[in-house]
Amino acid sequence: MKKDQPQSLSNSKDKLITRIIHHHLFMPIAGLMVVLLSNLITKPDFFMISMNHGVLYGNLIDVFNRGSELVILAIGMTLVTAASGGQDISVGAVMAVSAAVCCSLLSGGAASTNVLQMPILVAAIAGIAVSGLCGAFNGILVAKFKIQPMVATLILFTAGRGIAQLFTKGQNVYVRVDSFKIFGNFMPGIPVPTPIIISVVTVIVMAIILKTTTLGLYVQSVGINSNASRLVGLNATRIKFITYVICGLLAGLAGFISASRIYSADSNNIGLYLEMDAILAVALGGNLLSGGKFSFAGSIIGAFTIQGLTTTLYAMNVSADQLPVYKAVVVVIIVVLQSPIVQKRLRRIQMRRKSVKVMEEGGASA
């Protein structure tokens, strides 16, 4: 018995390591670490955070700040992906719609304004509500008419920016009012950028919803087997529909933050390429793009990884319209690794290696 003990100890150590490696958040965190640490090598002051004029400054703060919209989008995208096994590619365009509605209401239809024509809260709610309608439209197509999610959302993906242009009459609407700018910049007296606060609040609210209601459980079961969930009495159609509405509402919120950041509604550029980032965040977070189980924490870490990657690439003088190339490559690598066929092959290689090892050990002991 005693002879065996050291071995079992090393076994438990191995088990701990494998348990860490196989934890669903291991890969996302490892990815984030790689991105952040690679920055540290090229830029030693990357983790420096300083106070300037009463607000926090630093590269890390910048990543979290710029990543706020992405975190909010990634939450909605995670739900949609989990429930329907497809992605909502209209989120970027819906952001533009929300920004357009909000800004054109605030400016009262003019191209630029220095005076608010409406309380900000009303305009923001209107923008987010219209985005919710966009989400409901996607939801009806996907849940009720059973159209593949990406085809259904492709409609708003292309038409969305056109609709946004209709609201702003084809121009960039500027709202040059300080009280509007705070949502994308800083609140007076608070050193943390407002977008970070909004995103943290959103995450907490969603976490509470998931903890207190059965939504999360239902979403997973619908995503794993829609028919079986229907047979046990879940309204699969309604659950899918709800996830798309939530995704639309969150996209609207992200659009509002984006608009406040640049205090204008630029229909052609707000949320451009962000749908790709959101999908990437979900995939990097270890969630299967084919639906089923999901992890918010993973998606959020994924979102920061993507934002870190974006910041890194910008620092390497890659321009905004060249970024998609690198992200596309990352997406392809992730989905290839996630693909069941590749995983089966990898597992077979692992098994072979293990069996060779066992055989060698067996030979040695004999």
Add this chain to the structure above:
Amino acid sequence: MNQMNKWVKTIAEKRKMINDTTFLILVTVTLFIVMYIAGMIIFHDQGFAKPQMFLNLLISNAGLIVIASGLTLVMITGGIDISVGSVTALVCMASAYSMEVMGTSAYTAILISLAIGLSFGIVQGYLVSYLNIQPFIVTLAGMFFGRGMTAIISKEMLTIRNETFRSWAEFKIYLPFGTVNKAGIYQPSYIYPTVIIALIIVALIVFMLKKTKFGRSLYAVGGNQQSALMMGLNVKRSKMMAYVLSGLLAGIGGFLFCLNTGAGFVEQARGLEMDAISSSVIGGTLLSGGVGNPIGTLFGVLIKGTIGSLITTQGTLSSWWVRIVLSALLCFFIVLQSVITSRKRQAE
């Protein structure tokens, strides 16, 4: 035995569906004719009734016809390819760059275009068919990759001044009919060679789909992958070949597109994938696969073109209305398809 009966039944079902497609195509053709005649009546004083107006539809959409036909092949197998717009932009930019900056001949530019289209098709096809990854994710990545590569080649707009290229782009083929303008001068109608190439390609694809073993296997794979596999078809290879062909046709179509615009720039052909998908769907291709015909797609493209010229002739509506109307039309047809399919399933 029971299972066998089921397969036979589904195959028979699909055959009935294909007959339904001829009906769907008829709906599309009628829609096109009604729209066009309505345009002729409303805008008769703005030249809508002239034959050249119709030929212009073909001229400005020659590239799209080829691209959408290729996409139809992929959609018949039940897949989708949303990278075609970016491939077009990349092809235009690469052609422009090779001719204007590197100084190669126009023939080399054609080869480069074909190579780009083919490589997109091979990579995406492999990932979709052999690694079983969702076509939408793969081609979404392809879409962003293509657009980004275009920006990497050049952020400036490159206008093509190559003489051979220009002589191709400006080569008019006059037709034996025409109109007399206000000054009383006879103006023969003309088309560009791009139109003829596009129509020949559509004819070839129709022949391939209807008469060759490969063409039939595409329908079989899209109709019911399981039964196609049981019949001994190489499902993976058929799917892969559909993507390769679609990529190649996107390369050809991109070059035709380039002949029409004569330049390469980053924002080129943005949303073209949407035009191609909606043309295909309006033309009767089922998104679930197994049903489709490039003739229908051709009319889908013509409907898209007619919407565009109706809106530009009208004058006061802004250009983004084209895409909004087209999206609405696509939405309508998708819902129609979904209703028809679910009713069929219920009837069963």
